[in-house]
Amino acid sequence: MDHVRPVPDGAPQGxxxxxxxxxxxxxxxxxxxxDEAAFAxxxxxxxxxxxxxxxxxxxxxAHAEEVAQEAYLDAWRSxxxxxxxxxxxxxxxxxxxxRKAVDRVRSVEAATARDEGWNRETxxxxxxxxxxxxxxSLEAARVRGAVATLTDVQRQAVELTYFGGYxxxxxxxxxxxxxxTAKTRIRDGLIRxxxxxGVGS
Amino acid sequence: xxxxxVHKLTGAYAVDALDxxxxxxxxxxxxxxxxxxxxxxxxxxxxxxxxxTTATPPPASLRESVLAxxxxxxxxxxxxxxxxxxxxxxxxIPLLVAAALVLFVGVGAMIVQPWADDDSGRGTLTxxxxxxxxxxxxxVFVDLGExxxxxxxxSKSVDRAVIVTEDMVAAPxxxxxxxxxxxxxxxxxxxxxMPEGADQTMLLExxxxxxxxxxxxxxxxxxxxxxxxxxxxxxxLTEAT
Numbered sequence: 296m297d298h299v300r301p302v303p304d305g306a307p308q309g310x311x312x313x314x315x316x317x318x319x320x321x322x323x324x325x326x327x328x329x330d331e332a333a334f335a336x337x338x339x340x341x342x343x344x345x346x347x348x349x350x351x352x353x354x355x356x357a358h359a360e361e362v363a364q365e366a367y368l369d370a371w372r373s374x375x376x377x378x379x380x381x382x383x384x385x386x387x388x389x390x391x392x393x394r395k396a397v398d399r400v401r402s403v404e405a406a407t408a409r410d411e412g413w414n415r416e417t418x419x420x421x422x423x424x425x426x427x428x429x430x431x432s433l434e435a436a437r438v439r440g441a442v443a444t445l446t447d448v449q450r451q452a453v454e455l456t457y458f459g460g461y462x463x464x465x466x467x468x469x470x471x472x473x474x475x476t477a478k479t480r481i482r483d484g485l486i487r488x489x490x491x492x493g494v495g496s
Numbered sequence: 497x498x499x500x501x502v503h504k505l506t507g508a509y510a511v512d513a514l515d516x517x518x519x520x521x522x523x524x525x526x527x528x529x530x531x532x533x534x535x536x537x538x539x540x541x542x543x544x545x546x547x548x549t550t551a552t553p554p555p556a557s558l559r560e561s562v563l564a565x566x567x568x569x570x571x572x573x574x575x576x577x578x579x580x581x582x583x584x585x586x587x588x589i590p591l592l593v594a595a596a597l598v599l600f601v602g603v604g605a606m607i608v609q610p611w612a613d614d615d616s617g618r619g620t621l622t623x624x625x626x627x628x629x630x631x632x633x634x635x636v637f638v639d640l641g642e643x644x645x646x647x648x649x650x651s652k653s654v655d656r657a658v659i660v661t662e663d664m665v666a667a668p669x670x671x672x673x674x675x676x677x678x679x680x681x682x683x684x685x686x687x688x689x690m691p692e693g694a695d696q697t698m699l700l701e702x703x704x705x706x707x708x709x710x711x712x713x714x715x716x717x718x719x720x721x722x723x724x725x726x727x728x729x730x731x732x733l734t735e736a737t
Binding site: 393397 | 501504505506507508510511512513514515518537538539540541542543544545546547548549550551552553554555557558559561562563565566567569570571572573574575724725
């Protein structure tokens with residue numbers, strides 16, 4: 296698996312491309328050999344995405360910084376285990392960031408829930424839908440364009456899970472739909488994005 | 497969950513929308529389902545693209561702390577190819593091999609345990625055996641569905657508790673099961689990390705006589721001083737027989 300393919304109608308300037316993918320993979324490879332300068336370069340190429348994602352999910356800037364820092368330390372430690380044959384370096388790293396961010400929001404909620412007793416009901420949290428001041432880039436515009444083609448219910452399901460950090464069970468409850476429906480919306484939405492963005496072989 | 501439903505979890509897995517137990521079950525499914533592995537890889541890549549839309553420059557302090565942090569940590573060595581690995585199954589084979597190794601470690605630990613417990617002054621019985629054979633042994637059974645089954649046995653007179661698991665799914669990658677005693681004040685006291693492996697018998701660490709419940713949570717490897725997630729199983733000892 297595979298780096299992001301160029302868009303059919305010509306890759307926009309400055310967008311992550313096969314070139315960026317190769318460069319990031321190479322930087323991770325060198326990091327695995329203990330090259331701190333290479334990792335600093337990897338940081339500079341990914342930190343806005345990593346921090347922005349963590350911030351979007353956990354919402355608290357101090358927590359987002361901690362999440363991003365933990366993710367970078369994990370990436371450094373496991374850099375020799377990144378396998379370019381199995382996915383892009385950015386995808387590999389942002390998966391780590393996302394997992395940590397989601398773990399963080401859920402553990403904060405669990406800590407709150409513990410204070411209220413262990414057998415609490417899952418209550419929907421009031422989330423404002425403010426989109427963070429996003430770094431303008433052509434790639435971002437491309438992704439937004441693809442997201443805009445999803446059906447409303449697919450987009451909602453994908454955003455509540457990926458950015459909201461909700462489980463599919465919670466999403467089903469929030470939207471008052473059967474679990475199978477929530478599951479299908481998430482998967483169908485992602486598959487559509489995958490096809491539009493040309494991910495995969 | 498039907499076989500067909502499991503395949504549809506690829507999307508929810510890729511956006512981390514499964515709870516710990518579902519994640520563990522699905523990772524077990526992934527180890528044997530090549531189609532799902534391929535789809536998950538693509539959907540993870542796709543989901544990561546969403547982060548393009550929220551890119552935000554971090555504070556300068558993050559760069560400093562990351563670079564200071566890495567200078568103190570050595571990168572892990574690469575995973576070496578194993579001689580037994582013949583088929584082309586990516587990262588999953590090493591995981592399965594690791595699981596098999598842990599099973600042996602588990603058996604080793606059980607053989608070693610009698611000596612460790614020998615100075616308990618109760619003859620040749622291990623603490624585990626003492627609990628299991630105690631006249632006042634109480635048992636609580638919890639069925640976790642596809643995730644397995646577990647029984648907690650507690651003896652107030654021995655002041656210890658034992659957990660026996662059957663067909664337990666492995667904890668999600670990078671995570672482990674941690675055990676807890678719930679005190680009458682409803683505090684959760686760590687009672688040890690569950691060894692990996694589907695069928696385990698483990699003596700819980702610490703005094704069990706006053707506990708009102710035993711809980712299992714999914715925690716980062718190495719455990720947590722207090723639970724960071726909801727319990728996947730809670731054994732209510734106040735209703736034990």
